[in-house]
Amino acid sequence: MIFGVVGAGIMGSNLCRCLADRGIAVNIYSRSFEKASKLASEIGGRAYSDVRKLVEDSDAVVIFVTDDRAVLSIVDSIISRGRVDGGLIINASTVTPTASSISMEILSSVGIRYLEGPVYGSADEARDCRLISMVGGDRELFENYRKFFEVYSQSVFYIGAVPKAMVLKLALNHIGLAVPAILAEVLALITAWDVDLEVFREVSKSIWFGQLIERYWDRIFRGKPPRFKMWMAGKDYRYIASALKEKNIPSIVAEALSTIYMMPSATEYSDKDYPQIARYFIDLANKIKEKKI
């Protein structure tokens, strides 16, 4: 079993570590060869500067890049010289249903098999091979490659044809990413009206949603390294909104939450861990109070 991994960011690099720990051969491509090379020497893998060559040399290739544009540019590079003798592409990146369908269509035109395999779980889960994988695509193809997903996942769910797994991933993210965005506005309200944040926290502990707040409190107030970047939460909400609109369904909440996560886009907050959106809002409330803005 030879895995290829495209993308040496938070998810791609931790997936590589998981695979290497299991004694699996890993080929790595990143748009910066230096990053791929550094990761390859850390885990004993092989770095590639040509993504198409990586596909040819691997049994299955997992793509973990930022967004629609990044996935489509990878797909474009893979097909650039015509037919490819490769195994399978698993798109684990969170993209729009349309981008996933287009990727499948383009790749199949040059003989490459495609499954979408978005995941739930973050850096630690990727590192420990404990991701939750949702798979979309041909069922028989999935059954043939099921063992590849099982290597890095604690559970694997077959969802249906492309892009159903991607839609499900966006639906789950809508729930998971909403809480910190709501907390951001809540904590700004508390700050603006001079209510003690710890009093708010203490009272919340006696209410059913107190557990939710506790889950994020440390991630908000202790500046930990990002597990999922703030701007990417905004990206996911843009995709949720566009997937709703495509089916003529109102996308009011998704659009509002996208705006919240995109507000810090020109600041140093943009690449921080997404629950720190609440810190950004508290800072904003304080600056407004002090009439600095």
Ligand SMILES: NC(=O)c1ccc[n+]([C@@H]2O[C@H](COP(=O)([O-])OP(=O)(O)OC[C@H]3O[C@@H](n4cnc5c(N)ncnc54)[C@H](OP(=O)(O)O)[C@@H]3O)[C@@H](O)[C@H]2O)c1
């Ligand atoms: N982090 C999470 O908790 C999490 C969980 C589930 C799903 N996801 C999804 O997984 C994907 C990766 O997330 P991540 O957190 O690993 O992001 P990340 O740390 O920002 O890494 C993104 C990777 O994409 C590469 N990239 C960006 N634009 C590119 C382009 N045009 N062509 C080629 N490569 C490009 C980046 O390359 P450079 O290093 O050169 O910029 C980097 O290697 C995203 O779709 C995200 O929504 C993330």
